[in-house]
Amino acid sequence: MDTTVEKKYKFGMVINLDKCNGCGACAVACAIENNVPPAVQKMNKRNGLTWLTISTVSNNEQYPQSETVFVPMFCQQCEKETPCMTVCPQNAVDVDPTTGIVGQVPQRCLGCRYCMTACPYHARYFNWWDPEWTDGMKQQLNPDVAPRMRGVVEKCNFCHSRLHSAKDKAATLGNREINPADYIPACVESCPNKAITFGDLNDTTAPITSLASNSNSFRFLSRLGTEPKVYYHSKKHWVRAMAEKAQTRSRQADGIAEEEFHG
Amino acid sequence: MDKLLIPRGLQRTTFEKFLLWIIPWLALLAVGAYAIYLCLAEGLFHTNMDNRFAFGIWIFLDLTVIALGAGAFFTGFLLYILRRKELKAVINSAVVIGLICYSGAVLVLMVDVGQPLRAWFTFWHPNTHSMLTEVTFCLTCYLIVLLIEYVPIVLKNRQLRQIPKFLVFEFELHKLMPVFAGIGTFLSFFHQGSLGGLFGVLRGRPFAFREELGIWPSTFFLFVISAAAAGPSFVMLTTTLVEKITRKRLVKDEVYRFLGKVSGCMLIIYVLLKSIDTLIWINSTSPGNGFPAFEFYATQSFGTWILFTEIVVLGLIPALVLLSSRLRQNKRYLFGAGFLVCSGIMLNRFVMTIQTLALPTLPFDNFLTYAPSWEEVAAFAFVIAYGVILYSLTFRYSVIFPQERELGQTNGELSMREFAQSRSVFKQPKFVTRLIDTFSSTK
């Protein structure tokens, strides 16, 4: 009898902010992959559907010392006491223990938006409108992802459908584990500067693991203790300082000397 | 025309005058119904809520009315469990107000969620870690309890009383009232608390997040106590409002004073605990999450004055007024303080919902503003209109205030002028008195 334990992945990302040029290819590729509808007339930054959104952040210096960094923001796949999962009244948020991916079940979502209040990264989006595509564009939807109707919440799930395809492919080939090259989220694939690194944080040999533990890598709101699996990387001090305003809670726990903010 | 439906021995206005009163509320109900229809049929884009303000005035007002409707359970608790007989005078009114508040809140909630048809999913796939599951279960059960408590009031109707089965049923039910009151108290404790817990557990919102006592954040207990403080005050205010509108005396003054005292006691406890909680939050909880508390009050519109207003102006001051038996004798101070208490609780709910969402979390977030759309206001107006209509009908055709008959006999019905002069809390300008004279009709 085969009693091998199923491999536990911990999928994460590292986004190199020095390479991101704010082109938006990732946001568009994400929308195309996941059948996110285009904006209707009244949509704006606050009520649109952007599983992957990119914020333009300034160093607030005077011209011409003023500098900008682009910060892609999407579900950070919180690992510890995932805020959205603990608050959903009907278990419409499902954290897969074998991959660490925080999945959303739109078919069960009530649309109470409590999870949206809970998420500190504002990574969850509500369908305020029914989706609208032109008739032709409706035929061009990704057949692997179900479109959602109005009244439910949706968010990035690391292109879960691609994980399923990778698993199917592995099964066809008779392998127990997926080939990492077969599972690449749309944003990672589309970035022209290869600013996003995706992989298994449990794999010590994967490039992502060394990049995530690099001293110039950080996480947003790490002091809240949610242990997000999306890291950001920048050599620029002002960018790191902007992100980490005070001591990190998890670093405190590890007893590592805190980095103080001066500025 | 409907004389046979009106309880014996009680004076009510003519049917025509009653219709005149009801019709504007029906109109408001229609407008609200249309707004609700728009939201349900076309989508929630009719509101001004967005992805950053996922909760808007509906949730804020829901929390407020549930806190104010807490008079139902607390009065029931005091009357049936602690046997404070004075409250018999207002228990029915409190129950009707409670029913209106809770059913209205549930109605608005059904419009607020994106998929109301899936409301039963919470019962089928409950998440035991979520405060909202607890709220859903308790609210539903408590609404049923309130409906059960409302039934005897309906059955007091003159015509329905004539059916022996109903009379017996009402009698038996009345004997069970302590049980229902107990269940109601138990359920209310949990859902009032869980509503506070909704925000206290939000680790992602350091403004709202609080330390845990047991498995509940401190806001759980603070919400229960504040609701217990608001409830009696609201019962007090609504009763006096009903007296004004119907131009009758419905309860004895000592009932008001008792309600005020209860409110004051709960409020002072609340102010004390809230102050301790706030200090802990300022000095430990919030900085521990990397957010110095003063940062939250750095924006002009939501400065530290809000905190001061909530705890001192609308908390400590009315508490002290209500605790002073001398000041409670003065109607002006009594009702004034009651009003401040209710406002304070409303402000507290506002701070927990709207202010929490307005504040930035990510370092590059902005402070955001939100103003409700007409559909949101109209939907809530629907609840108010529905409440007024339900209360008016119940008041007209049933006995809500047992002391009404007694007070009606001793004082007789006052003319409008006499009534206005005797009941007015504030000194009436002469031209108002003259106006009342001109338009009042003698009955």
Added chain:
Amino acid sequence: MLKSITRRDLLKFTGGSIIGLMFSPLPWKLLDDSAIWTQNWSLTPKLAHGPITSVFTHCTLCPAGCAMKALCVSGMPFSLTGVPFHPLTHGSLCVRGLAGHHMAYHPLRIVHPHTFSGKSEESSMSAISLKRALDAIAGHMKSTTGTIAILDRQPNRAISELYRSFLQQTERGLYLTSPSREESTLDAIKEMVKPSPGPLGYDFENTSLIISFGAPLLDGWGTPGRMNAIRNSQRAKIVQIDCRYSRTALQSDQWIAIAPGTERLVALSIASVLEEEHFIAQRIRQSITNIRQFSSMIGQFSPEKTAARTGIQPSVLRMLTRELASVNSAIVLSGADPGGGPFDIETERTIAAINLLLGSVGKNGGIVSRKNIPGYQSEFTPIHWSNIPDHSIDTLIVDGADSGYAIPWRLIEQKLTNTSSMVVSLSPVLDQISVHSDYLLPSPAHLESLQDQVANIDAKTATFSLSIPLLKKNENTIDPVDVLRELSARLNVVLEIPTEEELLKNKVAQIHSGQRGILFTYSDGSSTSIRELSSADDLWTALTTGAIWIDDEIHQLPPRSVTMALSAEQPKDSKEEPLQMIASGWRGAVCASQISPILSKVFQETELRHVNGIVSINPETASQLGVTNDSPMTLSTKNGSAAVNVKIDTTVRPGIVDAAIGPNLNGTETPAHPVGNTLLNLCDVTNDGTWRITPAQILKV
């Protein structure tokens, strides 16, 4: 029996039924079904089933013609990605290209010939038969005597050659390209060197320093995938000289902020340092025919003398010039802004001339010569729009292919005769030009027809590929070749005009007979010499299943003689304008019809890029004007005013209003429905054909 049924019985029956029903599946199934109903609303799109196939083709949305792999379900593309390891694009596909498959179904798509009647409030669009439209157009051409012009925004294709031949035959033809040319520096260089070089390109891969004057080098210029790779390899230092903190400035190694409109002065300053500090090599001096003239006049443009106007510290400019002179190879270029348009000729020539002074032309790592594609004519000389006489064009035919650069209608209108002009658009969508046309004969949309993709302006060598259609063409659309054939017949122009496929097969045959270059195949990433392909058919098959032909590099020779065309004109002491509106846009996204609706993710849903109507100003400027962030104001120029939303941005230079030329969310404007003036229409079109800088005012609403 019925008489004995009492009320009690009924009650008992009802109560019992209710309880009994609870034990049956009925209520539970209904409850469950209600959940399913909430998942299947009437608007649910039915997702396609069917086999998933992958097809290689090329994008036609801009001249870069990037290779892409399309994933199709039952033949319908649903996902586009770049081709990995592609020698030109390096696997990239730009944001617009990613959503290119949507363009055929764009809300502004037109699939039937239309005529616009009336040029006023009463203007309306009505369908018309193709025959009637062509008759009317030919009739107009016959009855008028003014110029017949064709505006071709992708001017190096096979159809472009046919356009030029057609116009030649009419004897009053004028071939126009977009006033905004990415290859403006190369154009200027060609004017100044002898012998006249053929096509030129940029050898970015081997250069050490790239100085760009305002060209959106890293934001959609040239072949975006190539430019990204250059940036990422970090072998060349990139310096952006720009008054704006553009995306290119943000990504470059050094951004030099200058006052708007002073590019020519900056170039002259660099030239003066080169001269002053003796950086111009002797052999180069000898090849420049007017070197003495240059020497004598250049001194007045030293960095110290121009600092006041340009706003650059002299030391910065000197250091840059020294760097320029010390590296092995350098490239200095300029380019139009997609929204703001080109620089004037003088500025272009001055900037281009620096390359001549450095000896960067005809040198590896600099500006290199390449051959023409076998079978394609040598290049034409583009006419500068400032040289087109006003009100001289009677008939203007606008080809549907887009370069991604905006053209203000005012500029075109200036060149049309006042009363008798006719504009014919071949665009598949309603865009800023086609809405002003008289007849719209829509071409097939992107990915609906066979197209050739020739070497882009930046390419080091000639290249050729084919864009294979992925979508079925609508039968009421017309291929431009067919329009040309029909018009030729009606005008008795003698010209052999094959079908698009015949035309391209012919080109491929000629490439094959050229017997040079390699074929890079996408499916396996292999490179094959053309000589190894036995027939033109084999080449055709390869190109139609995913491949690109890449020419060999040629040996570079410096120009024999150079005549620099530098203007020594001192800048006019212009009146100090309080506010200058600087127009700028993102390549290929200057109007709504150029981009898939899904690009709202980048525009209004994130404000990553600005839609039409958003302007930005510096905090200092804002406090002077008393304006707060995100306030609705009115932007006014001498050409009109528009409602705008003003944002405060520290990256914007004080004294300028950064005006976005972007998609208009209120729909495309037509003569009948001018939905608020777009900012492009507010721009001041000057006599030298530029519209980048316009004096403006910001007023309260």
